[in-house]
Amino acid sequence: MTNFLYAVExxxxxxxxxxxxxxxxxxxxxxxxxxxxxNYAQGVLALFAALTLVGLQExxxxxxxxxxxxxxxxxxxxxxHMPALLAILLTVGVMILLAIAIERFILKHLVNQEPIxxxxxxxxxxxxxxxxxxxMWGADIKTLDVGLxxxxxxxxxxxxxxxxxxxxxxxxIDRLDIVAALVAAVLVISLTVFSQYSKQxxxxxxxxxxxxxxxxxxxSLRFIWVLVWSIAGFVALVAGIMWGAKSGVQxxxxxxxxxxxxxxxxxxxxxxxxxxxGGLIIGVGEKLFEFTIGPMIGGATENWFAxxxxxxxxxxxxxxxxxxKIIERV
Amino acid sequence: MFYREAxxxxxxxxxDSQTFPIRFDRFRxxxxxxxxxxxxxFVIDDYWASALIVPFLIYAIAxxxxxxxxxxxxxxxxxxxxxxxxxxxxxxxxxTAFPDINIVLHIVGAGLVTAxxxxxxxxxxxxxxxxxxxxATLAAQFFLVWLFNKVPWFYNYSASGQISAPERTxxxxxxxxxxxxxxxxxxxCLVFVVVLAWAARNLTRGTVGRSWMAIRDMDIAAxxxxxxxxxxxxxxxxxxxxxxxxxxALFFAVYLGAVEVGEAFGIQKSFLILFMIIIGGxxxxxxxxxxxxxLVLLPVLLKNVLVGGLGWPTDLAAHLELMxxxxxxxxxxxxxxxxxxxxxxxxxxxxxxxxxxx
Numbered sequence: 001m002t003n004f005l006y007a008v009e010x011x012x013x014x015x016x017x018x019x020x021x022x023x024x025x026x027x028x029x030x031x032x033x034x035x036x037x038x039n040y041a042q043g044v045l046a047l048f049a050a051l052t053l054v055g056l057q058e059x060x061x062x063x064x065x066x067x068x069x070x071x072x073x074x075x076x077x078x079x080x081h082m083p084a085l086l087a088i089l090l091t092v093g094v095m096i097l098l099a100i101a102i103e104r105f106i107l108k109h110l111v112n113q114e115p116i117x118x119x120x121x122x123x124x125x126x127x128x129x130x131x132x133x134x135x136m137w138g139a140d141i142k143t144l145d146v147g148l149x150x151x152x153x154x155x156x157x158x159x160x161x162x163x164x165x166x167x168x169x170x171x172x173i174d175r176l177d178i179v180a181a182l183v184a185a186v187l188v189i190s191l192t193v194f195s196q197y198s199k200q201x202x203x204x205x206x207x208x209x210x211x212x213x214x215x216x217x218x219x220s221l222r223f224i225w226v227l228v229w230s231i232a233g234f235v236a237l238v239a240g241i242m243w244g245a246k247s248g249v250q251x252x253x254x255x256x257x258x259x260x261x262x263x264x265x266x267x268x269x270x271x272x273x274x275x276x277x278g279g280l281i282i283g284v285g286e287k288l289f290e291f292t293i294g295p296m297i298g299g300a301t302e303n304w305f306a307x308x309x310x311x312x313x314x315x316x317x318x319x320x321x322x323x324x325k326i327i328e329r330v
Numbered sequence: 331m332f333y334r335e336a337x338x339x340x341x342x343x344x345x346d347s348q349t350f351p352i353r354f355d356r357f358r359x360x361x362x363x364x365x366x367x368x369x370x371x372f373v374i375d376d377y378w379a380s381a382l383i384v385p386f387l388i389y390a391i392a393x394x395x396x397x398x399x400x401x402x403x404x405x406x407x408x409x410x411x412x413x414x415x416x417x418x419x420x421x422x423x424x425x426t427a428f429p430d431i432n433i434v435l436h437i438v439g440a441g442l443v444t445a446x447x448x449x450x451x452x453x454x455x456x457x458x459x460x461x462x463x464x465x466a467t468l469a470a471q472f473f474l475v476w477l478f479n480k481v482p483w484f485y486n487y488s489a490s491g492q493i494s495a496p497e498r499t500x501x502x503x504x505x506x507x508x509x510x511x512x513x514x515x516x517x518x519c520l521v522f523v524v525v526l527a528w529a530a531r532n533l534t535r536g537t538v539g540r541s542w543m544a545i546r547d548m549d550i551a552a553x554x555x556x557x558x559x560x561x562x563x564x565x566x567x568x569x570x571x572x573x574x575x576x577x578x579a580l581f582f583a584v585y586l587g588a589v590e591v592g593e594a595f596g597i598q599k600s601f602l603i604l605f606m607i608i609i610g611g612x613x614x615x616x617x618x619x620x621x622x623x624x625l626v627l628l629p630v631l632l633k634n635v636l637v638g639g640l641g642w643p644t645d646l647a648a649h650l651e652l653m654x655x656x657x658x659x660x661x662x663x664x665x666x667x668x669x670x671x672x673x674x675x676x677x678x679x680x681x682x683x684x685x686x687x688x
Contacts, residue, residue, distance in 0.1 A: 038461045069642045109664040116406055117663055119461050120608055124659030131652030261465045298480035307469030314458050
């Protein structure tokens with residue numbers, strides 16, 4: 001009985017981790033739907049957003065390290081402490097500027113290239129942003145605090161303790177995870193509403209269906225791309241805040257993005273609900289696998305379980321759970 | 331002036347289809363070989379060998395291997411680091427299990443083991459394509475690294491979890507282990523590079539190479555004209571993994587000597603080698619060399635200029651290097667998708683008409 005309860009707890013925690021994967025995966029799906037680009041840089045975008053947020057909040061001087069090294073000065077901070085909300089708004093601004101720059105300097109020149117070329121370009125972008133983020137704000141691990149609740153929820157622990165016997169103290173669920181789940185739900189609903197009912201959202205879907213047809217009815221492709229990269233930047237910021245608050249802002253954040261790839265494989269590249277369901281499956285699957293089989297084969301299976309699951313899954317259903325069927329013509 | 335085919339008459343089909351149809355190219359090739367074999371071993375010292383030349387040679391092998399898969403057959407792989415790890419660990423197991431057999435055979439054996447593993451992870455490529463396949467190869471990358479970390483049999487139950495190469499000799503001269511001279515390291519890598527590059531160049535000109543390229547350009551169309559996709563894709567995975575496995579074995583046994591798998595063969599290595607072939611040129615053997623040389627040289631150069639010349643801290647230089655590499659990838663993809671190899675080709679075309687271009 002207690003074992004079963006532990007398994008349930010592991011499962012719930014897996015669901016919460018899955019929500020965070022889904023948050024990153026969401027950004028991928030948005031860009032893929034609107035421009036057919038598989039954006040490898042999404043994870044680094046999240047890292048960059050979180051770094052910028054922390055930097056602004058703490059009043060760090062951008063490029064301080066570089067300036068000190070070249071001019072021999074001793075700059076560190078502006079000496080203010082920005083309120084979280086203002087810092088978040090400013091970071092959104094930075095992400096929009098970044099989206100404009102990406103469109104202007106990269107995408108515009110790569111129109112009509114093969115998807116694989118675009119994919120490799122985003123790998124290049126990921127490296128560039130990683131270096132830029134480190135040079136601007138420094139590479140040390142930072143703590144991110146925007147006032148989100150932290151630590152286990154006592155209320156849930158007390159309420160569920162009665163389920164088990166003496167050795168069972170109730171489910172441990174991080175309050176941050178609950179907030180993340182709520183935020184993800186709100187984000188998905190608002191994105192769906194946006195793309196279904198707003199004018200820009202419809203334009204976005206038109207571009208996703210057919211670039212040329214969209215152009216011919218007067219939709220500006222460039223504007224839509226900037227828009228969609230801005231939204232992806234915003235989603236990245238949300239994901240960055242959640243992950244950053246959970247485990248600190250550091251390089252490993254961008255590796256989370258890699259985890260989002262198998263999530264997409266499962267859910268299908270073109271489906272927003274797919275991203276959520278895929279995230280949950282991967283989150284629960286890897287936690288349960290680690291819990292049940294992990295101890296037998298040496299542990300740390302979380303590193304690869306998601307990929308192998310996606311690999312096996314792909315062989316049987318290449319388009320994913322909710323993806324559109326892939327049709328190829330000569 | 332010198333670089334032209336005028337006056338270079340071909341009187342047989344063999345001559346007509348040779349690798350270097352222009353005489354100047356042929357002589358240049360022999361001259362490079364002669365310098366590499368007869369001059370460099372005598373002048374090479376430890377710094378040059380360990381900082382530039384040996385890594386360049388080993389990465390060139392890996393880049394040729396990846397280029398066969400990505401550039402010639404069009405199957406994107408992000409599992410290069412994992413496959414290099416297979417080569418390294420296979421080499422280690424062979425070296426310790428059969429200490430009496432020549433190290434060269436161990437390295438080739440490591441290549442064969444990697445080829446088998448590569449074919450196994452290549453099987454999904456029959457059903458999935460493009461970046462779907464890239465993610466599938468990521469599974470290989472993470473799974474293999476985890477496997478070598480967690481299963482003690484692979485590192486012979488050593489306490490540190492590392493593997494380190496015992497001393498092995500070729501004709502009485504140590505080529506692995508701490509007593510290896512720089513020139514011996516260099517020569518064994520060079521021999522592998524020359525043989526493998528020659529084989530790759532000829533494979534890609536022949537039937538196998540053409541079927542790879544047909545699959546790359548449009549797999550359905552290739553199938554219709556009679557290319558067997560199963561055979562073409564799996565041979566590409568096998569040959570590519572063979573090369574990468576040999577590169578991994580050399581990297582571990584000859585170059586590093588001791589290896590910790592997550593550090594030496596992590597995902598960063600996969601990207602490094604992918605970048606080499608993007609910058610060097612997809613679908614070109616020369617490009618693999620050019621890209622490997624470029625990305626081995628760049629960090630050393632930046633470090634000398636920024637840290638040595640301007641006195642920057644090393645971490646700043648490392649971050650700037652990331653930015654430069656990323657920006658270069660994008661610039662190359664936009665301006666010259668066929669990489670340094672295409673620049674070289676354009677240069678040669680210009681040279682043929684020089685000095686009278688009209």
